[in-house]
Amino acid sequence: MNKRNEFEVNPIFARSGEVRRCHKYKLSEAPMLPETAYQVVHDDAMLDGNARLNLATFVTTWMDPMAMKLYADVFDKNMIDKDEYPATAEIEERCWRIIADLWHAPDPEKAIGTSTTGSSEAAMLGGLALKRRWQQARKSAGKPIDKPNLVMSSAVQVCWEKFANYFDIEPRYVPISADHPTLDGDVIGDYIDENTIGVVAIMGVTYTGMYEPVQQIAAALDVIEQERGLDIPIHVDAASGGMIAPFLQPEIEWDFRIERVHSINTSGHKYGLVYPGVGWVVWADRALLPEDLVFEVTYLGGEMPTFALNFSRPGAQVLLQYYAFLRLGHEGYREVQAATRNVAEYLALAIGQMEPFTLWNHGSDIPVFAYRMTEGHTENWDLYDLSNKLREDGWLVPTYPMPDDMSDVIVQRIVVRNGMSLDLADKLLDSLRSAVTFLDGLDSPLPRSGRTTTTFSH
Numbered sequence: 034m035n036k037r038n039e040f041e042v043n044p045i046f047a048r049s050g051e052v053r054r055c056h057k058y059k060l061s062e063a064p065m066l067p068e069t070a071y072q073v074v075h076d077d078a079m080l081d082g083n084a085r086l087n088l089a090t091f092v093t094t095w096m097d098p099m100a101m102k103l104y105a106d107v108f109d110k111n112m113i114d115k116d117e118y119p120a121t122a123e124i125e126e127r128c129w130r131i132i133a134d135l136w137h138a139p140d141p142e143k144a145i146g147t148s149t150t151g152s153s154e155a156a157m158l159g160g161l162a163l164k165r166r167w168q169q170a171r172k173s174a175g176k177p178i179d180k181p182n183l184v185m186s187s188a189v190q191v192c193w194e195k196f197a198n199y200f201d202i203e204p205r206y207v208p209i210s211a212d213h214p215t216l217d218g219d220v221i222g223d224y225i226d227e228n229t230i231g232v233v234a235i236m237g238v239t240y241t242g243m244y245e246p247v248q249q250i251a252a253a254l255d256v257i258e259q260e261r262g263l264d265i266p267i268h269v270d271a272a273s274g275g276m277i278a279p280f281l282q283p284e285i286e287w288d289f290r291i292e293r294v295h296s297i298n299t300s301g302h303k304y305g306l307v308y309p310g311v312g313w314v315v316w317a318d319r320a321l322l323p324e325d326l327v328f329e330v331t332y333l334g335g336e337m338p339t340f341a342l343n344f345s346r347p348g349a350q351v352l353l354q355y356y357a358f359l360r361l362g363h364e365g366y367r368e369v370q371a372a373t374r375n376v377a378e379y380l381a382l383a384i385g386q387m388e389p390f391t392l393w394n395h396g397s398d399i400p401v402f403a404y405r406m407t408e409g410h411t412e413n414w415d416l417y418d419l420s421n422k423l424r425e426d427g428w429l430v431p432t433y434p435m436p437d438d439m440s441d442v443i444v445q446r447i448v449v450r451n452g453m454s455l456d457l458a459d460k461l462l463d464s465l466r467s468a469v470t471f472l473d474g475l476d477s478p479l480p481r482s483g484r485t486t487t488t489f490s491h
């Protein structure tokens with residue numbers, strides 16, 4: 034009689050690979066069948082929240098089936114292998130040129146750009162160019178270069194805090210307030226001096242989704258230049274808004290139409306509508322990107338300039354970005370973004386009409402809005418409790434304090450993305466209403482200790 038191979042036992046969960054526990058923090062001695070390993074990893078990941086119900090993230094959680102097919106075809110491409118994958122390299126260039134055009138680069142021939150892993154890397158490249166240009170100008174004027182600073186709102190995304198920390202730049206945060214919920218140029222002059230390498234303006238503030246008035250900020254900098262002779266450039270962090278404003282608010286001048294705007298970043302994986310792993314940064318003119326930051330890599334037997342923090346990284350998302358551009362075109366992007374904003378405004382209106390909530394904004398800039406508890410509604414529960422309650426239905430809705438100077442204000446934020454239909458929005462409202470009914474029915478305050486909080490996803 035044949036001795037039965039232990040791996041032949043079915044069903045899968047009775048096989049030896051499943052019967053024993055897997056090593057979690059060291060490599061196990063023995064191999065495992067691929068089906069077993071697949072099942073183990075798949076099942077671990079099953080305990081994550083459902084990505085489509087994750088209203089904390091800005092990052093794409095739905096693409097169409099042809100995009101999935103393309104993804105599967107090209108996931109082995111390394112973006113840095115420009116010599117080996119010249120077609121992918123060319124598509125990368127087509128993408129940033131399309132984006133430069135969307136952002137009104139004055140002379141598209143002179144613009145320069147690159148893909149990145151996301152907006153964080155893209156922002157750092159923009160910031161590094163500002164720093165190097167400032168250093169060069171100071172050196173040629175015989176002035177010290179040891180104290181660069183960067184001026185931005187206190188509501189910047191954490192990537193700017195990292196940038197300042199990693200690259201030895203003093204961050205100067207202009208506090209937001211109830212009267213000035215975004216950086217608007219109001220007191221900016223107090224923060225600027227000869228060591229300021231630039232100002233960051235945000236198109237789609239992470240905390241609330243609001244646009245900062247880039248034109249107004251630029252006008253304030255014009256006055257500073259006239260009065261103090263300081264010519265301060267702007268980098269626009271358009272992580273989300275960079276792929277919304279060109280389609281939904283084409284009349285807002287926030288991009289390269291403003292001369293002071295040297296560079297702009299966006300996340301292809303947010304409202305660029307591509308799965309995680311791609312960002313973009315573009316400079317209006319290659320003269321704004323100091324040459325000594327650019328490295329040459331071999332490309333088609335020649336040399337190709339690259340400016341990046343990573344070396345290897347996936348090329349598939351760049352190809353997916355091009356797919357999305359071809360698939361949707363201008364009209365398609367406008368329709369998708371308008372539908373998404375429509376859902377955001379619908380939700381904001383409905384939530385704003387509920388007594389416990391007071392809207393911070395209405396989801397009309399990017400399709401994102403925040404709200405706080407209406408003062409005096411109850412002492413029995415707060416927005417953290419509501420986040421926890423919504424989790425019971427699978428919804429991930431973050432609650433967090435606003436940045437410094439307003440950190441006593443606690444808000445909850447909803448990010449609406451492509452894939453959130455009006456039907457799904459109604460389901461969210463159902464969950465929200467029944468959560469509120471339950472919480473309002475409590476006759477004593479929920480204990481403060483032991484509450485878990487929903488993290489603030491950027």
Ligand SMILES: Cc1ncc(COP(=O)(O)O)c(C=O)c1O
Binds near residue numbers: 151153154192235300
């Ligand atoms: C304004 C802003 N900048 C930068 C980032 C970082 O983007 P990424 O996650 O693509 O690195 C975010 C992310 O939410 C953001 O909202």
